[in-house]
Amino acid sequence: MTIEKNEERHVLALLVDNEAGVLGRVVGLFSGRGYNIHSLTVSEVDKVKKLSRITISTSAPPAVIAHIVTLLERIVPVHKVRDLTTEGAFVERALVLIKIKAKSEKRAEILHLADSFGAAEVDATDKSFVFELSDIPGKLDEFIEVMKPYGIIEYSRTGVTALARGSEDF
Numbered sequence: 601m602t603i604e605k606n607e608e609r610h611v612l613a614l615l616v617d618n619e620a621g622v623l624g625r626v627v628g629l630f631s632g633r634g635y636n637i638h639s640l641t642v643s644e645v646d647k648v649k650k651l652s653r654i655t656i657s658t659s660a661p662p663a664v665i666a667h668i669v670t671l672l673e674r675i676v677p678v679h680k681v682r683d684l685t686t687e688g689a690f691v692e693r694a695l696v697l698i699k700i701k702a703k704s705e706k707r708a709e710i711l712h713l714a715d716s717f718g719a720a721e722v723d724a725t726d727k728s729f730v731f732e733l734s735d736i737p738g739k740l741d742e743f744i745e746v747m748k749p750y751g752i753i754e755y756s757r758t759g760v761t762a763l764a765r766g767s768e769d770f
Contacts (some may be wrong), residue, residue, distance in 0.1 A: 629672060693735060
């Protein structure tokens with residue numbers, strides 16, 4: 601992820617109605633104005649009230665982020681928008697599943713490296729390992745870089761999910 605000099609990375613959290621078209625409207629707001637989304641996660645958080653939480657990682661100058669927040673707040677099925685980055689401390693995580701070639705002479709070394717990152721071995725064959733790691737995006741980037749020399753077969757990442765620290769709710 602490349603961020604220009606005047607841009608800042610922000611994590612936005614939205615509470616929205618869990619109904620068809622809401623995600624499209626939110627994403628359309630970004631794409632229609634040329635704003636980039638670095639990661640996006642969506643999940644239902646209240647089955648009774650039919651609410652979902654959308655977490656978006658993006659980067660732009662502060663004035664643009666403020667404008668994005670204002671525009672998001674105007675979308676009817678959006679109940680609340682929070683810029684977690686400006687509100688204070690927050691916890692964020694993303695997940696990677698990564699499949700690594702595992703030649704017999706390198707297996708112990710690969711397992712040791714994965715363990716040093718806190719990655720869990722979720723599958724192993726005589727020719728490969730699959731590891732799972734949940735951490736901040738930068739740590740996932742580091743893990744992927746460390747594993748490259750061993751031969752990454754494939755990997756898949758989730759977007760960022762985040763919560764503000766402290767006792768207050770959304």
